[in-house]
Amino acid sequence: MTYVTIEQVTKRYDKQVVLNNISLTLEKGEFATLLGQSGCGKSTLLRSIAGLEEVDVGNIFVDQKNITHLSPRHRDVGMVFQAYALFPNMTVFDNIAYGLKMKKERNIKSKVQNMIDMVDLTGKEESYPHQLSGGQQQRVALARALVMEPKVLLLDEPLSALDAKIRKNLQKELKRIQRELEITTIFVTHDQEEAMTLSDKIFIMNEGNIVQSGSPSDIYVSPVNTFVANFIGNYNVIDMDVFYKLVRSTELKGHEVAIRPEVLQLVPVGSGTLAQQDNWTAKGYIKDISMTGNILRYEVETDGSIFHVDSLHHQREMLQRGTSVYILIPKKECIAL
Template identity: 50%
Template sequence: MAYIEFENIRKSYDGENLVLKDLNLEVNEGDLVTLLGPSGCGKSTLLRSLAGFESIDAGSIHINGQNVTDLPPGKRNIGMVFQQYSLFPNMNVAENIAFGLKMQKMKQSVIKEKVASIIDLVDLSGKENHYPMQLSGGQKQRVALARAIVTEPKVLLLDEPLSAIDALLRKNLQKQIRRIQKALHITTIFVTHDQDEAMLMSDVIHVMASGKIEQSGTPTEIYTHPETHFVASFIGNYNLLNSSDFSKMTQQKTQASQVAIRPEAIEYFKEPQLQTDDHLYFKGTVVDETISGNILSYVIQTDQGVALRADHLYRTFNLLDKGEQVFLKVEKRNILEF
């Protein structure tokens, strides 16, 4: 039995706007699971339904075998961290973290011990007496995280907690959250629209679209074997071709309506290559280039008029010029059909 079970969840607003459509989802104990999808797909609504902040129209929610569908939020033993830090400005770090423990009427000695332990876990030692206005965005988010987990909830929910933080700090916090989650072995559901974030942090990814789960799997499974056009378009910047363009480009027939090819699976050469049965070959001309970090991305117009994106590690000895003719090849096993 899964630790968290969503069964046939249906949710609408005003009886018309159907946000969750008979959704089923399972989460195993101790996993960090990510709900990944564009804005409006229902991922935050599903998270808030689990927390008890949103009622559902139909279906049931179970945590560790207990039906929590109709329980108020305070009875579900769930910790939640939002994009907004929501810290008490008149309380210092230690007081903010201790708030939930005081509400549980724990002994002061126990509170002090728990707060000290969690402050060390989230790398905030020395900041105990600082107030929120004295903290950076990343430090505030770690205080919010510490406050959510110090009460030892059954489940931790993270609703896009890093979207307001700059890129460099965000990557550091991603690693810290993952480290803390593993250390506590706490069952966690993370909501994001950032595919890179989902790939880095998750044990399992559930890709959502229009109130449904499009595909579930490990980051590797989701990236290498998208099952639908939507997943391929949302994950990894696939080249998506209709059957006509694919057949025109490769001179091969396909029964699929659409074909997907990862940009990094396309190899390019300045000279023709010895052909084998394991690859498809075609020629083209470089029409554009983009550098993103250490990735060099070329847009190549094939001789049949089909534009492809090819990504490679930036190397000075393998640069191409706009207008240059190139020879392309891709392994047949890297061509996905829908």
């Protein structure tokens, strides 16, 4: 059953439309990500769900309840911001317990301690924020939201201020906690890799619109337009007329063709027979090479275009700059846009 429903929500600032008739649904326990560039409307949508922004048109439902016009404290949602917003004069325990004390809840000590254990802060109960690392402070902020047992957890780029290693570790911890609690979560980020790592479902936003939604795999393999192809997967996006000339075929129909760099293969000119049946070929030369960890990215210049080709880094098989090559292009991996 649908647990969160955003129904034709529109939000304007003066004459600028920030959210343009947005609709989406989530199931209970799903981890969804709003993914897009800065200014696309993703944080505004999150803040609208939290009640920190009023929508001009549309409705927001959580667990079948219309929360559109409720105050933030009556919406039963928890929110974690990029800025930790911890009380500097309170200990870890007191920061996490603050909301429970305001609501005069029972069993505060046991609830807070359980949450401290869950976010791996055992032993830090009496520490103050300035005594904690950035990752530990973000864990406190997460625990403070979760201890209130919200129906929906909202996360507004909570990991973006952390360094890469801590960020990777917290991504794993966040996903573990979310699954353990089975809490419906909406996460905002502009980082494609982070969205792919964490999400059950991704909503890609551009200029106040949702341009594609689906599982990480679906979106990565089947972008619906040029914007998504350029944004989500480092696709090679080639004008169709240029592509026709390169491969000497007009089989595909569309304005552009998108091809993932990892599906392409390079064969040095003169090194052997090319398999033609399932592949198109284009001739070029290696203009540049870059390395990201275990991936080599070749920049191959052809007659009229540049292709990026990714392969695993095997030192003995590494091709050199200037090498003339054929690019093997699998026909089934070409997406007409």
